Amino acid sequence: MTEPATFVIVGGGLAAAKGAEALRQEGFDGTIVLIGREPHLPYERPPLSKGYLQGDDERDTIFVHDADWYRDHAIDVRTGAEATALDPAAHEVTLSSGERLRYDKLLLATGAVPRRLNVPGGERVLYLRTVDDSDRLRATLSSARKVAVIGAGWIGLEAAAAARNAGADVTVIEQEHQPLLGALGPELGAVFADLHRDNGVDLRLGARLAEVTDTGVRLADGTHADADAVIAGVGAVPDTALAAAAGLEIDNGVKVTADLRTSDPDIYAAGDVANAYHPRHRHHIRVEHWANALNQPAVAARAMLGRDASYEEPPYFYTDQYDLGMEYLGHVPPGTTYEVAIRGDVGRREFIAFWLGEDDRVLAAMNVNIWDQGDHLKALVLSGAPVDRKALTDPDVPLGHLVR
Known part of the structure; x- marks a missing residue:
């Protein structure tokens, strides 16, 4: 194929950085523009709830590449620039500055956003998705004596472990009868329940949050858990706003084929936002895990260059707690x-x-x-x-x- 002049990548995480890297590795020598909403260079998210949150990892270690790498590979990185509109017919993306940027191929790597709590006092809750969130939570854990965590999924449990390691008393509130029930089932969920109880966590299962108060949280059964800080880890939703407004097919994320092509032939998606057809399982799979953000962009890059490509890796994730x-x-x-x-x-x-x-x-x-x-x-x-x-x-x- 005749290589297009400009490829645009929308997103500021691992998938975006790996997309740019893969395009250069595949020999694309045209213009690459990477648009990141945050003021930081693209970074990896797993350390934000693990080593970086607990002070074991230095800040520099979370970034996929340093500024010199992007310069040396002629990647035009626009940090602090939000893509506000996407026009597939005109092949243009509009930035928050008002600039309209034309593209020949575009990769969506917009990731996911935390699901928010809709309860009285919810504005007091801390969430964990960005490096700024992690910095804020890290500072909070340095002084908090009591912490309440809403949700016993991966983020909630990792945040609970970080809070315990920081010396806080921790209460975890989970509406299911075991942690990680949807991910692991009851038998393995019980392993993580025992792990946290053995490390001094007050684990309240089958409990529902009613309100965040000035002094902690009130549950639906009327009981109260004291807390200096409240952290929510109740899941995430794919960030499909830009894609949906552009008329792309949305189904639990941006729906893509095995080569990560969206319903528009010149737009692709990878990472947390992509609901990708998996040839082995013969259905679409969307998982919010590091491995997809790491590996899918190479497939997308090959497909964007007109080469045969198919993402067939099995889902993979990991955790470190205590x-x-x-x-x-x-x-x-x-x-x-x-x-x-x-x-x-x-x-x-x-x-x-x-x-x-x-x-x-x-x-x-x-x-x-x-x-x-x-x-x-x-x-x-x-x-x-x-x-x-x-x-x-x-x-x-x-x-x-x-x-x-």
Whole structure:
């Protein structure tokens, strides 16, 4: 193909930076303009609720590239510039400055935004999505004696662990009967419930928030939890406003094909905002995880250059809480009948969990404080072959022997 003159990337996170990087690696020598709403260069978000929040990681480590890299690769980075309108027919994006920027191909990497609490006093709540949010929360945790966390998902639990490590008394309020119920199910959710209770967290399950007060939070049952600070981690929603206003197809995010093309042939999407068709699973998947933001942009870049490309990586995410490190690989579609098989010692939090479908195929696997097995776990998930359950749960049988 004749390479277009200008590619525009809308977004300021990992997916945006990796999109620019991949285009240059694929040999595109035209103009690349990256438009980021925040005043910072593109950065990674996982450290914001982990090492950076707890003071273990320096600020410089969160950025995907430094300013010199963008200059050396001729990437025109517009920080603090918001894309306010997108006109697919004219191939133009309008910036907050009023500038209208023409593009030949465009990559949407607008990510997701935190779901907000709609309760009295909700304006007092802290959220965690941006580096500025993390800085604000970090400063708060340096002096807060009591912290309430609303939501026991990944962000909520990581924030709770950070608050406990900072010395605060922590109360976690979760409306489900286990943490991480939607992500892991009740059996593995209980592992994280025990982890936080063992670290001194007051975990209130099956509880609903009614109000944020001057001195903490009031629950629907009338009880009150004292808190100097309230943090909400109740999920996120894809940032589709720009795409929706432009008439792109929206369905739990910006709907894209396996090569990350939207309903407009010259616009692509990657990362948290993209609901991508997965050839292996034969349906669309949108997950708000680091691995998609890391790996999808290379596929999008190839497709933007007219080359064959398809995103087929299994979903992957990880967490670090207290002395527990975990990696999860695979996908269990909602409504799937499955059983969980365990290899190792759950009580010691050193184990591997396998989600097995009705035909004994490994749908997903999670390693907890057991390392150097990632390649075998990925091979088991990708093989699609039935496994011997007895051998799968026997630590004396090497996982490599089970891969077909």
